[in-house]
Amino acid sequence: MPSKKRTLMPMTWTPILDILADLGAATVSSLWLPALVWTIFAMPVYVGLQRCQFNVHLQYRVRQGLFFALPIGLLLGIAGPRVLDLDLFAPAVRPPPNLPVPDPPLSSSPETISSHQAFSWAWLHAFGLLTVAACAIGAYRLSRFLxxxxxxxxxxxxxxxxxxxxxxxxxxxxxxxxxxxxxxxTWVTSGDIVPQTVGAFRPTIVVPKTLTDDQEALRMTLTHELVHVRRYDCLAQWVERLVASLFAIHPGVGILCRSITHFREQSCDATVLDTEACARSQYAALLYRFSASLNSRNSVALRIGDLHPSLHDRIRAMHEYPSSASRWSPLPRFAIGLLMFGLVVGIAACSDVGDKPTAPSTESITQAEKHAEVLLSGQVVDSQTGEAIPRVNIVRMYEAEEQSSHVGFGEGVATTNEDGEFAADELRPGSHKLMVSCVGYEDKTREIDVTAESPQTMTIELRRETKSLPEIEVSASDTE
Incomplete structure (x- = not known):
């Protein structure tokens, strides 16, 4: 039988690149920039806490405040503009009904039409891939949490x-x-388990039956778990695990979450020693007793026992940290609260979610041309389909005499809106060489002469650029 050849059609990557660019543009300023600000401010504070021996209660609360500053700041960045749009804090100023509402001024510069044009398309692709990876890792960690x-x-x-x-x-x-x-x-079990507190809203303390024979050890254990209940530590740990799962791609979030868990137990130990006035050696022996039988690794339950490396730090903290059980004065609390508030506001201010500009319509461009001197305007369309192309960058290339005093090869003069329209209101009269570029299309260069007396309107056609893999021929032959 003659062999049959099948030709695989070339694969185009343009839709995938467009999706990654859109995803990166949607998250670069709303997620990654606030995360970067949080990292810049939170990590030095964390390093300072590691090097200084402060009160364990202070160490625990500062770490907790740093941790929750990131999600709270992001939530404020998302909800803040929407709350302000509801006019809850100030009445809206509206024109009288008989006066016409003026059209919004057209601004076609890259800084105002699209907030993400400050980033190149290659960076947007990278942020899109990073967002996909963050979603995948977060989904895996969230499944483990559930x-x-x-x-x-x-x-x-x-x-x-x-x-x-x-x-x-x-x-x-x-x-x-x-x-x-x-x-x-309080429940008693015959199994060999570590005493632990379960339930964020209906707390239940579970202790092994062997512990009931030692009343002093039972008393210290119950006091330890009740301190957790009084401070709502179980609920806090659930929220911390949830946030750490959602931001699992950020290594600093995981490091800070583990540090909070460690100092939570140290703070609880200090409170128990201050409340029960028991011997440190006796309490340390109790901790070592349950670390040997630590067989439950469930991270949403609070346990008195700990693994040996962390347990050594807890024992050392009982002797090294100054006045661990004493209460700290209101002044440090106020300073910490002020620091956390500033960090949350800073993160929320860096997020521009909900503040995305709208693309002006054709009528808006016409009205804007009457109020502003626009020397060059027009529309960029696909050369094959005739459809408008949004987010096209129009750059004026530098002349030879300008190269020595500028960095790069040109300056952006306009970016098309969602309807493919642009208005280069910053272009000065004279002869210019423009480069029109967009992801997925071939770059195009045009030389124009513009004058203040006769503004120009043009239509620019771009040819789609297809990146394809080489054709693969698959041969198959029938054998008897």
Whole structure:
């Protein structure tokens, strides 16, 4: 049988590049720029905390404030413009009904038509790929977080959990002493587990049955877990895990989240030693006891035990940190609150979500030409389909005498809007050489002469550039 040849059609990458560019343009100023600002300000503070031995309560709260500044700032950047648009803080100034509303002025410069034109298209592609990677990693980490929550639900429904009236009575007494205003349940299990607190809204303390034989150890353990309940640490840890999953691509977020977990336990240890007035060696022995049987790695449950490297730091902190259990004065609290507020406002100010300019219509361009002296205007279209091409950059190339005093090969004079229209209002009279470029299209160069007496209007056609792979021939032959 004669062989059959099949020719695979060439693959075009232009739609994929357009999608990545649009995705990068949508996230560069709304996500990555605020994340960069957060990194610049938060990481030096984190390094300073690592090098200085401050109060453990101060260390814990500052780290927590730095961590939550990023999502709160991003949320304010998203919701802020929408709240202001609702006129909740000031009445809108509207013209009288008999007066015509003036058309918005046309601004065709790259800085005003599109806020992301400051970034080159290659950078937009990179930010688009980074956004795709962030979504993929965040989805994976979020699935692990949900799996931990489901495992925690199954743990609470275990059949070997039972109530102990004496342990519950001791829990109620300690809760009253620590001013815990929420009801806390205590369960005893025969399994070899580490004492832990589960449930963000209905806290439940689970202790092993072997712990009930040692009343002093049971008292220190319950005090430790009740401190977590009083401070809503379980809820805070859930939110921290959620934020860390969404920003998993940022290594600083993960580092700070693990540091918060570490200092949360140190802060709780300091409170227990101050409340119970127990010996440090006795409390340290209790921590070592449960670190040996640490078999639960669920990260959404609060445990008194810890892994050995972190446990050594907790024991050392009991002796090295100054006045760990003492309360810190209101002045540091005010300073920290002011610092966190400034960081949140800075992050929100860097985000321009919701403040994207709208493309002016054809009537707006006509009205703007009457009020402003535009020497060159027109539209850029596809040479094959005749459709308008948005986001086309029009650059005036420097003359030979200008090369020595400028960086680059030219200056941007206009960018097309969503209708493919442009108005080069910054172009001066004279002879100019313009380069018209857009992603997915071949660059085009035109020489024009513009005068103040006779403004020009032109239509520029661009030819689509197709990047294709070489054809692949697949041969197949029938064999008997």
């Amino acid at each position: 799996a931990d929550i489901l495992a925690l639900v199954r743990f609470r429904n275990r059949g070997d959990l039972c109530k102990s009236p004496s342990v519950q009575h001791l829990t109620n007494r300690l809760a009253d002493k620590l001013t815990v205003h929420r009801p806390v349940r």
